[in-house]
Amino acid sequence: MRNTNVETAPLIEFTHVDKAYQKQFAVHNLNLSIRAGEFFVLVGASGSGKTTTLKMINRLIEPTAGTITFAGRPLVDQSVNDLRHQIGYVLQDGALFPHLTVLENAAMTLNAIGVSTKDAKPQVASLLDEVGLDPARYLNRYPKELSGGEQQRVGIVRALVANPQVILMDEPFSALDPVSRKQLQDLVLNLHEKRQTTIVFVTHDMDETLRLGTRIGVMHQGHLEQVDAPSVLLQKPKNSAVSKLFLQQHGHTVSDVIAHGYYETGNGDEIPRVTVEQTLADLAQALLDAPNAAVLVNQNQVITQALYLEYMANQQE
């Protein structure tokens, strides 16, 4: 189980932040603290202001009101490029430069802080290895010689190699097929666990949100509706906007989860905590209360938290 309670000073803090385009708010009165080391996922429907929020962190977009601080200092007091050198960025389609090799692409963020491509090579190579790309085979390839998943792995290496304090990712896996998406999700989870680099991750994919986030911010029409751990969101949605996203299956019962095959067999000696007639909200509560995050439903059918989240995510689609 990952550490969901990193109690440290906020690394990034939004205070009363607005971003308006011609009097139309893309983001309105945003107050948000992102702590060092957490895996923060911003989720919401299309046009809800996720990208706008993300890009205000590295000043690709400037807010029209309010303040944003990074490591305690207002963004506007820092040199833009110095700031950006501390913030990694992964774009949706990888955004690798077609005229540069994998090495040159990945070394770019180090070039930005004065490290030559030649000197960057060992670091790039070891990170490539870490994300599952054999350096000997991949260093000198061009982006068009890579699959979409491989391109995105290089995109991640490029963001990581300069050792930034935080990495921003805007729907990095949305263009990938389900298998590659799953692999890359595992990869970033792994990297996050190892390095504890702060990650701010934007997606509109519920499965992804629940799999990745240690904390989740839900956006709706420019407003940040709720920020909580995944299980809390499922259990206690603040309003209908949030519950719509997370509990669309309201009225569904535990039997639906069983029927869709989201259970394991075993633990026949425990007493069932929920019955198949109970609601999903009851199930979520039971999962929160359960010491091992798993509940016995029938004689030998167990629903774990992971299976439940997976079911919820898949029902979204």
Added chain:
Amino acid sequence: MTSFINFIQAQGDTLRNALFTHIGLSLVSVALAMLIAIPLAIALMNHPRLGEVMLQITGVIQTIPSLAILGLLIPIVGIGTVPAIIALVLYALMPIFQNTYAGLTQIDANLLEAADAFGLSWWYKLFKIRLPLALPLIFSGIRIALVLVIGTATLASLIGGGGLGTFIMQGIQNNNNTELLVGAVCSAALAIIFSIGLRLLSHLSLKKLALVIGLLIVGLGGAFGFQAYQQQQHQEVVIAGKLGGEPEILMNMYRELIQQENPKLKVTLKPNFGNTTFIFRALQNKQVDIYPEFTGTVLQNLYPEKLKSHNPAQVYQQAHQVIQEKSDLTYLKPMAYENRYALAVDQQTAKRYHLKTVSDLARVSPQLSAAFENDFYHQQDGYQGLKRKYQLHFKNVKSMEPSLRYEALKNHQVQVVDAYTTDPQIKVQKLVVLKDDLAFFPPYQGAPLVRNELIKRHPEIQKSLNRLHNRISESEMIEMNYKVTVKHEKAQRVAHEYLKSYRLIR
């Protein structure tokens, strides 16, 4: 084909020089255009409005006829290489600017966003990202410009800039298809070779490319600068001439005559100006001191006036006077020969019908067919007026390209053609020139047109040049033209031999 090879053998040196000049002109022009257009496109890439305006401007420049640009440039920068390069640079701007601008502005927005997000410097983004990504388009712009410029550079010959255009213009002038073809084929071949060369270069990295281009600019710039510097240093008297062998022969005579009296005077020749207006402008603007001009041209083109008579001496007097009154020039004494329109027939026809004059021809004209050059056919002072004056009624009259009419005559499709009285074809095809017994055609006598300032500085030049007064008969001029334009002898030698044989020089 054999004539092609013969020509290249005979004119090898001239051709090589012309090729070198042509390549030099083209490369320097494109290089300068790159130096202007690429930085400009970089400066404007983030200012779409200004960029649009600039696209329009370069597009408009492109639509200005090249002759107009050359004409406008002569009073400002003179003649020769400089105005030619300026005009070519102006033409090369558009494709290079347009492609560079498009290349720089049409880069995937995601890539630019990524580059921004990584906190890369402006220079890094320009040289490592924007320019390399735009490079294929920039290259194709340069290639388009180069092909365009190599084609347009043929116009440089109009203002004494040299190059392959000289061959093309001379070919047209002399009805010499071989010469014309050599010029055209070389220019086309150059365009193709450079286009392929550039395509090969486009595979080089940006660094190597910059090196190649840098070396090219330094080398060519140096060579041209040196040449221009040398010219500037020594020019004392500049003699120019229109396109063709005849003016070149005369220019060489002028030089020898002047240097006989004045051996220390540096005399520069600028042959092959394509166009009366340009050479006259150059004279007025003091880039040229002397050039041979015809009395008829003075009174019909330079200072148009109605001819008071068709008597050669009186026409010369009239031209002399108008030059004296209206310009800062002096029209020195004319030579003997006239180079004007005439009708000619082949010997067979002349013998058969006993033809000596145009009046003779008029009698038998209903039995004969004629072919005339397009201009001559349509002009009032050409065939249209002549027909009325002499009551000509040919069985059949065609207007055609200059060289074709001689072919038609050779093949006996026609018996009568128009000709210039000093046309070497008269000798080649053994034509009989019919006397204009009613004096219909205005006389065209050649004489040096000289800037007064030069005469004031070197009064003896007047005497030197007047040695040609009443010299050179039509048959002598035909003979000399034949040697230069058909036999490809050096104009300098032909001129020298003539002067020598009449003891005009020691």
